[in-house]
Amino acid sequence: MDWTPGGLSRDVEDRRGSSGGFGGGGIGIVGLLFLVIISLITGRNYIGSYLSGGGHVATTNSRPATSSAAEDRSAQLVSYVLDDVQHEWETLLPQQANQAYRHAKLVLFRDYTRSGCGTAQSQTGPFYCPGDEKVYIDLSFWDELRRIGGSTADFAQAYVLAHELGHHVQNILGIDQHMRQLQARNPDAKNQLSVMLELQADCLAGVWAHTAAQRGKIDQADVNDGLSAAAAVGDDHLQKMSRGAVSPESFTHGTSAQRQSWFTRGLQSGDLNQCNTFETKANGSF
Numbered sequence: 001m002d003w004t005p006g007g008l009s010r011d012v013e014d015r016r017g018s019s020g021g022f023g024g025g026g027i028g029i030v031g032l033l034f035l036v037i038i039s040l041i042t043g044r045n046y047i048g049s050y051l052s053g054g055g056h057v058a059t060t061n062s063r064p065a066t067s068s069a070a071e072d073r074s075a076q077l078v079s080y081v082l083d084d085v086q087h088e089w090e091t092l093l094p095q096q097a098n099q100a101y102r103h104a105k106l107v108l109f110r111d112y113t114r115s116g117c118g119t120a121q122s123q124t125g126p127f128y129c130p131g132d133e134k135v136y137i138d139l140s141f142w143d144e145l146r147r148i149g150g151s152t153a154d155f156a157q158a159y160v161l162a163h164e165l166g167h168h169v170q171n172i173l174g175i176d177q178h179m180r181q182l183q184a185r186n187p188d189a190k191n192q193l194s195v196m197l198e199l200q201a202d203c204l205a206g207v208w209a210h211t212a213a214q215r216g217k218i219d220q221a222d223v224n225d226g227l228s229a230a231a232a233v234g235d236d237h238l239q240k241m242s243r244g245a246v247s248p249e250s251f252t253h254g255t256s257a258q259r260q261s262w263f264t265r266g267l268q269s270g271d272l273n274q275c276n277t278f279e280t281k282a283n284g285s286f
């Protein structure tokens with residue numbers, strides 16, 4: 001993939017240096033020392049009143065706040081992809097869906113952080129929260145992706161982020177809201193509906209990849225890396241990895257083959273109207 005490392009996008013919220021990922025709540029060691037000194041000088045217990053007032057002192061994180069060169073490169077890569085994907089949707093969404101695009105934010109964190117959808121944890125993997133319109137990624141996810149046999153090449157990382165931004169597009173279009181209503185009405189079809197939503201996000205990632213290919217940013221080898229990542233995060237593959245058996249009714253994201261096929265559909269057409277995974281189900285050819 002052809003990209004140039006640069007600074008971080010203004011749509012990136014970098015929380016990697018925050019203690020425990022929850023920065024903002026504590027006063028830090030310097031603040032604490034200040035309270036000790038003031039208490040000594042005035043003879044009043046400011047520390048006790050600070051702590052009893054619900055304040056907490058920031059402590060260091062379980063992982064170092066400074067990042068490795070590899071992680072910095074990865075942060076710049078996702079930042080670059082974030083800007084590229086959002087720039088393309090600014091044109092595509094009005095063209096293809098008559099809708100204005102609004103930017104999502106990308107939160108980089110370590111271990112855990114607060115999100116509009118509850119606590120974000122590394123173990124959960126990258127996700128999009130429609131409540132605050134932010135994508136959450138702990139960059140250690142790439143180690144996990146490598147462990148389950150997926151490519152972590154540049155374009156594999158790009159595909160994962162483009163998929164999450166696909167959920168943002170679904171949010172703008174009101175699709176995920178509609179799906180939650182359908183799920184509430186048909187609890188039995190809950191997983192099936194989730195699969196459709198996820199495959200659509202794969203297809204939308206493909207629509208962006210189409211523009212990247214047109215602009216000469218990616219080649220066939222990159223596409224193969226993206227397909228490898230899509231296969232690695234397929235439900236059947238993940239289930240085989242974790243329990244050695246596959247139970248299709250518990251799928252929430254789709255099989256490796258389905259994920260690759262919908263990504264390819266977006267990639268080849270470059271048209272979000274080709275990403276109607278819901279309609280395909282009704283036609284029985286899903």
Ligand SMILES: [Zn+2]
Pocket residue numbers: 163164167198201
């Ligand atoms: Zn998803």
